[in-house]
Amino acid sequence: MVRYLVPLGIFAVMVAFFVVGLGKDPRELPSVLVGKPTPKFNLPELHKPQETFSPDEMLGKVWLMNVWASWCPSCRAEHPLFMQLSRQGKVNIVGFNYKDRRQDALQWLGQLGDPYSNIPADLSGDVAIDFGVYGAPETYVIDKQGIIRHRYAGAVSHQYWRETLEPMIRELEQQ
Amino acid sequence: MKKSLLAILLAISFFQVEAKEAVPNEDPAIEDRFKAISSELRCLKCQNQTIFDSKAGLADDLRRQIRSQINTGKSNDEIVDYMVARYGDFIRYRPALKPENILLWVGPFLLMIIGFITLIVQLKKRRALISDAPLSADELAKVNTIIKDKSGE
Numbered sequence: 001m002v003r004y005l006v007p008l009g010i011f012a013v014m015v016a017f018f019v020v021g022l023g024k025d026p027r028e029l030p031s032v033l034v035g036k037p038t039p040k041f042n043l044p045e046l047h048k049p050q051e052t053f054s055p056d057e058m059l060g061k062v063w064l065m066n067v068w069a070s071w072c073p074s075c076r077a078e079h080p081l082f083m084q085l086s087r088q089g090k091v092n093i094v095g096f097n098y099k100d101r102r103q104d105a106l107q108w109l110g111q112l113g114d115p116y117s118n119i120p121a122d123l124s125g126d127v128a129i130d131f132g133v134y135g136a137p138e139t140y141v142i143d144k145q146g147i148i149r150h151r152y153a154g155a156v157s158h159q160y161w162r163e164t165l166e167p168m169i170r171e172l173e174q175q
Numbered sequence: 176m177k178k179s180l181l182a183i184l185l186a187i188s189f190f191q192v193e194a195k196e197a198v199p200n201e202d203p204a205i206e207d208r209f210k211a212i213s214s215e216l217r218c219l220k221c222q223n224q225t226i227f228d229s230k231a232g233l234a235d236d237l238r239r240q241i242r243s244q245i246n247t248g249k250s251n252d253e254i255v256d257y258m259v260a261r262y263g264d265f266i267r268y269r270p271a272l273k274p275e276n277i278l279l280w281v282g283p284f285l286l287m288i289i290g291f292i293t294l295i296v297q298l299k300k301r302r303a304l305i306s307d308a309p310l311s312a313d314e315l316a317k318v319n320t321i322i323k324d325k326s327g328e
Contacts, residue, residue: 032263132261134219
């Protein structure tokens with residue numbers, strides 16, 4: 001009896017590993033920066049290039065940093081949600097314009113609306129490397145002390161906002 | 176047919192030109208280092224390619240970053256650490272030996288040792304089964320009667 005149960009047991013363990021492992025999305029990488037301070041940067045504002053934006057300006061607020069670009073189709077998909085959030089005043093959203101062209105980015109916002117309080121423009125993508133950005137869109141939750149609390153790679157859905165981001169932001173605002 | 180083939184070839188050659196964005200360094204030693212570092216790092220956009228091979232925009236940026244860090248005199252380890260600090264251990268094709276992934280490194284050897292031990296134990300058991308113990312008087316008598324019966328027929 002035991003001699004049949006042992007291989008069966010090993011097989012069951014392997015199946016369990018496969019079910020968990022193959023169910024995961026290999027593109028969803030954990031960010032090493034979670035729990036660490038926001039990287040320092042100073043980037044020109046998209047609307048007013050003579051002014052710059054630094055994350056220090058947001059100290060004392062809980063905010064979202066949304067990495068977007070006009071060339072990125074998924075950014076278009078999540079955009080209506082950010083428009084809604086900004087209209088309802090639910091959260092401060094900074095739009096980190098990633099490897100874009102200024103006129104393209106401005107045109108995109110002109111068409112779809114601008115939900116962002118600030119738009120630092122990283123044309124070269126060098127600052128994005130400090131954040132470990134590996135694509136657009138990505139969304140970071142940053143707390144009042146300027147610590148990165150969460151990173152989500154991919155388009156934020158209504159469900160993801162409702163179930164994950166909003167409760168997290170409300171909790172961070174209490175602190 | 177010929178036209179579309181030409182168009183494809185043109186498109187390919189265009190991409191290849193685009194891929195060689197950063198000016199290759201004239202110094203072959205530096206070029207070798209660049210190649211060594213960028214071949215050890217995973218492109219996170221297209222996860223089965225190295226940064227050296229990848230044509231993704233992110234890989235361009237990271238290659239530029241590696242070149243500029245070589246030029247500022249950083250060591251290979253410092254450059255890899257810089258990448259790991261931003262993108263995590265996943266960026267390394269050869270994982271570093273750390274307490275979190277110790278099983279990854281010793282696991283195969285552990286399995287091999289377990290296999291050897293089971294093999295030896297099993298072989299010993301088998302040897303015990305086939306070793307011939309002398310027959311007892313009773314058994315000998317039984318065998319003899321059986322032989323007699325058979326030959327008597």
